[in-house]
Amino acid sequence: MGQTCLAAPALRASSDPADSYREVRLSVRALTKAFHGRAAIEDVGFTVSQHEFVAVLGPSGAGKTTLFRCIAGLLAADGGSVRIGMSEVTPPTRIRLREVAVIFQQFNLVNRLTALENVLAGRLGYVPAWRGLLRHFDRSDRLLALECLDRVGLMELAPRRADTLSGGQQQRVAIARALAQRPTLILADEPVASLDPNASTGVLDLLHGIARSEGVAVVCSLHQVHLARAYADRIVGLSSGRVVFDLPTARFDENAFGQLYGSQVTDAVAHPYSRRILEGKRTM
Ligand SMILES: Nc1ncnc2c1ncn2[C@@H]1O[C@H](COP(=O)(O)OP(=O)(O)O)[C@@H](O)[C@H]1O
Ligand SMILES: [Mg+2]
Numbered sequence: 001m002g003q004t005c006l007a008a009p010a011l012r013a014s015s016d017p018a019d020s021y022r023e024v025r026l027s028v029r030a031l032t033k034a035f036h037g038r039a040a041i042e043d044v045g046f047t048v049s050q051h052e053f054v055a056v057l058g059p060s061g062a063g064k065t066t067l068f069r070c071i072a073g074l075l076a077a078d079g080g081s082v083r084i085g086m087s088e089v090t091p092p093t094r095i096r097l098r099e100v101a102v103i104f105q106q107f108n109l110v111n112r113l114t115a116l117e118n119v120l121a122g123r124l125g126y127v128p129a130w131r132g133l134l135r136h137f138d139r140s141d142r143l144l145a146l147e148c149l150d151r152v153g154l155m156e157l158a159p160r161r162a163d164t165l166s167g168g169q170q171q172r173v174a175i176a177r178a179l180a181q182r183p184t185l186i187l188a189d190e191p192v193a194s195l196d197p198n199a200s201t202g203v204l205d206l207l208h209g210i211a212r213s214e215g216v217a218v219v220c221s222l223h224q225v226h227l228a229r230a231y232a233d234r235i236v237g238l239s240s241g242r243v244v245f246d247l248p249t250a251r252f253d254e255n256a257f258g259q260l261y262g263s264q265v266t267d268a269v270a271h272p273y274s275r276r277i278l279e280g281k282r283t284m
Pocket of ligand 2: 065066
């Protein structure tokens, strides 16, 4: 592959706030999970601090979703540990539902509910179960939900049913729902994989802004190199379930690219879309 692609600057990483001390929000150590005796992730470790946007980059099947599900406590890891803030949350302790918000590729909204009601679901960890079941939320929760919708630019769509919204709008509602949780960490698993380039930019701009302004630590899995390079402060490369590099975005180079994609490099570079990116032509 040519040098040009890797010489292109990361677009947003340099707007990093002061290099002052930052609290570690997520610490993953030696995390391992196998399915039917075959490792999906193996000995995975990395940390993420407040204000940081870290991309987990890897091809399909690399183990990104398994990693995120283990961190979020949606799947029990076979070994290793996950620490959220100061708390150990790997077995046997359950993840603290308030602190970690998860954003999925398929948005995971309740279609028949309004945008506002979906965002209110982010408050379920804060209200008694019976009130959640009856969807009986306080005025303060409703105000917060509206503020979160406003934060993602969708205040006017509050009364609209989720299934009448575009994919980009649905993902922004999912981000608002995550914000309503008042999380310290957001895990976004390929949040733009189902979106067109414009909507993808909107969603990643939002997640990046949330890391910067609200201080939330954001871990975002992606399989597109150019998006990781444009948005991330650091890139953790995952290949066949293992971390093959963990680098500040500015140090992501041809060598790292090769470690990640190995023999797929030739195929990837042959694709016209990849060539445009590798030649440094942004298509979005
Ligand atoms: N529930 C499951 N049962 C069996 N194998 C699984 C399951 N989930 C994931 N895997 C396997 O684990 C590996 C990693 O998958 P995944 O975490 O989905 O990767 P990615 O999200 O990077 O595409 C793949 O080989 C996949 O087939
Ligand atoms: Mg996945």
